[in-house]
Amino acid sequence: xxxxxxxxxxxxxxxxxxxxxxxxxxxxxxxxxxxxxxxxxxxxxxxxxxxxxxxxxxxxxxxxxxxxxxxxxxxxxxxxxxxxxxxxxxxxxxxxxxxxxxxxxxxxxxxxxxxxxxxxxxxxxxxxxxxxxxxxxxxxxxxxxxxxxxxxxxxxxxxxxxxxxxxxxxxxxxxxxxxxxxxxxxxxxxxxxxxxxxxxxxxxxxxxxxxxxxxxxxxxxxxxxxxxxxxxxxxxxxxxxxxxxxxxxxxxxxxxxxxxxxxxxxxxxxxxxxxxxxxxxxxxxxxxxxxxxxxxxxxxxxxxxx
Amino acid sequence: xxxxxxxxxxxxxxxxxxxxxxxxxxxxxxxxxxxxxxxxxxxxxxxxxxxxxxxxxxxxxxxxxxxxxxxxxxxxxxxxxxxxxxxxxxxxxxxxxxxxxxxxxxxxxxxxxxxxxxxxxxxxxxxxxxxxxxxxxxxxxxxxxxxxxxxxxxxxxxxxxxxxxxxxxxxxxxxxxxxxxxxxxxxxxxxxxxxxxxxxxxxxxxxxxxxxxxxxxxxxxxxxxxxxxxxxxxxxxxxxxxxxxxxxxxxxxxxxxxxxxxxxxxxxxxxxxxxxxxxxxxxxxxxxxxxxxxxxxxxxxxxxxx
Numbered sequence: 001x002x003x004x005x006x007x008x009x010x011x012x013x014x015x016x017x018x019x020x021x022x023x024x025x026x027x028x029x030x031x032x033x034x035x036x037x038x039x040x041x042x043x044x045x046x047x048x049x050x051x052x053x054x055x056x057x058x059x060x061x062x063x064x065x066x067x068x069x070x071x072x073x074x075x076x077x078x079x080x081x082x083x084x085x086x087x088x089x090x091x092x093x094x095x096x097x098x099x100x101x102x103x104x105x106x107x108x109x110x111x112x113x114x115x116x117x118x119x120x121x122x123x124x125x126x127x128x129x130x131x132x133x134x135x136x137x138x139x140x141x142x143x144x145x146x147x148x149x150x151x152x153x154x155x156x157x158x159x160x161x162x163x164x165x166x167x168x169x170x171x172x173x174x175x176x177x178x179x180x181x182x183x184x185x186x187x188x189x190x191x192x193x194x195x196x197x198x199x200x201x202x203x204x205x206x207x208x209x210x211x212x213x214x215x216x217x218x219x220x221x222x223x224x225x226x227x228x229x230x231x232x233x234x235x236x237x238x239x240x241x242x243x244x245x246x247x248x249x250x251x252x253x254x255x256x257x258x259x260x261x262x263x264x265x266x267x268x269x270x271x272x273x274x275x276x277x278x279x280x281x282x283x284x285x286x287x288x289x290x291x292x293x294x295x296x297x298x299x300x301x302x303x304x305x306x
Numbered sequence: 307x308x309x310x311x312x313x314x315x316x317x318x319x320x321x322x323x324x325x326x327x328x329x330x331x332x333x334x335x336x337x338x339x340x341x342x343x344x345x346x347x348x349x350x351x352x353x354x355x356x357x358x359x360x361x362x363x364x365x366x367x368x369x370x371x372x373x374x375x376x377x378x379x380x381x382x383x384x385x386x387x388x389x390x391x392x393x394x395x396x397x398x399x400x401x402x403x404x405x406x407x408x409x410x411x412x413x414x415x416x417x418x419x420x421x422x423x424x425x426x427x428x429x430x431x432x433x434x435x436x437x438x439x440x441x442x443x444x445x446x447x448x449x450x451x452x453x454x455x456x457x458x459x460x461x462x463x464x465x466x467x468x469x470x471x472x473x474x475x476x477x478x479x480x481x482x483x484x485x486x487x488x489x490x491x492x493x494x495x496x497x498x499x500x501x502x503x504x505x506x507x508x509x510x511x512x513x514x515x516x517x518x519x520x521x522x523x524x525x526x527x528x529x530x531x532x533x534x535x536x537x538x539x540x541x542x543x544x545x546x547x548x549x550x551x552x553x554x555x556x557x558x559x560x561x562x563x564x565x566x567x568x569x570x571x572x573x574x575x576x577x578x579x580x581x582x583x584x585x586x587x588x589x590x591x592x593x594x595x596x597x598x599x600x601x602x603x604x605x606x607x608x609x610x611x612x
Contacts, residue, residue, distance in 0.1 A: 007599070035606050037599070053603060097599065189591075246588055262591035271577065271600045278580045281587035282552055285495075285568035293313070293343070293403065294577045297359060298604040300341050 027065035033058030046081025087173035123164030127178035185266035198228035243277035333371035339364030352387025393479035429470030433484035491572035504534035
């Protein structure tokens with residue numbers, strides 16, 4: 001039996017002070033069983049995005065430690081930045097990776113949210129799959145008007161937090177916690193400088209305008225390269241795999257006589273997303289991820305670790 | 307820096323006694339840093355094939371232990387089986403997997419071969435990349451006439467071992483040690499019951515009849531399914547990837563009006579072999595294996611392990 005494994009991508013409202021940023025990520029570096037894959041601070045956004053993978057236990061412990069550091073250093077009363085936010089610890093999504101169902105990840109978000117409030121006094125909203133009110137599935141509904149508006153409106157029943165009293169923490173605001181699927185960032189670059197083509201194809205492929213479910217996308221120009229791009233988030237790569245999205249885009253691009261020049265998989269991606277696409281194109285029957293040496297080794301190392 | 311990692315596939319001349327088989331694989335199970343991926347005993351062949359992955363140090367220690375068990379239990383004077391063999395421990399190939407060059411694997415084979423002879427008194431022949439005489443690259447040259455013939459001919463200079471006196475161990479014979487690339491077993495099933503088509507296509511694609519280098523292949527019938535198969539070993543998947551072999555086979559199959567029904571990747575495969583094919587079909591630019599969550603985790607666990 002493989003250990004349960006989750007991804008977690010906490011967002012903190014600090015992207016400018018290197019000392020604070022390092023203090024926040026410290027607990028993620030130190031905690032055994034929690035792997036710090038990446039962290040990126042953006043000065044304009046004044047925001048820190050951390051990418052973690054590990055077992056649910058160690059990740060929760062490290063999150064609580066890091067959250068306390070962030071809460072002690074970040075004051076929303078004085079915070080400014082380009083990215084919407086309501087709290088010092090703004091968003092914490094839990095993502096099931098292996099041996100973990102979405103239901104278990106939702107439970108994890110709920111129990112962590114209660115413990116988080118008890119430990120920090122910061123009220124909690126649940127979003128995406130962990131939402132307790134249907135409209136709160138969407139992060140933008142919870143964050144409407146940001147910290148400044150929520151401070152006044154939190155006393156209204158429709159803006160009450162899911163955990164905690166209906167008032168913000170005086171400096172750390174509130175935190176949104178939830179569960180969602182793994183997002184794959186997938187871009188397709190097209191051999192034309194006519195952005196209309198990318199926009200039209202994005203419209204064809206994305207769910208919001210009636211294309212493939214679980215695909216978000218926009219068309220944009222890559223100035224320096226003289227190309228255009230269909231830039232996408234695949235929200236559920238198990239339901240609509242990368243290969244299916246690409247086959248559809250290649251098909252639509254032919255209508256414009258425009259070639260696919262290249263594609264980009266941006267950031268981290270689960271092995272299954274690529275193995276699944278390889279299996280499609282190569283017609284591999286009955287392929288089992290256990291046949292991949294590295295995945296087998298990982299499983300063995302995880303078992304030894306228990 | 308990732309640790310060096312090798313595959314090793316030792317073959318032992320015992321496929322019938324469960325007690326002896328378990329005693330031989332015992333050291334592979336117990337040794338930390340050596341992962342026992344698979345072992346298969348064949349009664350007809352009277353042979354045991356073990357698949358290991360790990361760091362060179364632990365694998366060598368476990369091999370010596372397991373070899374001593376095999377040597378103490380297997381008597382070539384009484385051994386019978388369908389598979390060619392010259393020793394109780396018949397063949398030990400080392401395969402570089404990561405952070406290890408072929409040259410380093412050849413050195414490993416040579417130094418292990420010398421130590422093996424010192425510890426066991428069993429003479430050693432080097433084969434494939436580790437061969438010291440060009441004709442010994444080919445295993446079948448070394449094993450010609452098997453144990454029974456070699457016993458008489460080992461005193462001839464052309465059959466002298468590479469390490470040790472020119473006489474066989476009285477019960478354990480001799481052992482062939484070497485270094486080779488990772489073999490990927492890749493089969494393509496074709497929608498016809500005419501085996502001539504599979505044989506013709508195998509001839510087109512394999513190196514021995516002038517096709518792609520590093521590809522071995524035969525055509526055969528899958529009786530129970532009413533299909534035929536091009537059954538291949540890809541001897542160097544970095545030089546001629548699976549996708550290139552498949553594209554060529556699909557192209558040739560069209561000449562016969564025969565469809566590719568499915569393909570099979572048989573047994574273990576390195577992640578790179580499939581990621582490379584996914585990248586080809588999906589035109590992924592600048593893809594880095596470090597973007598794959600599981601490969602990144604494996605690297606981290608290996609680093610912690612050091």
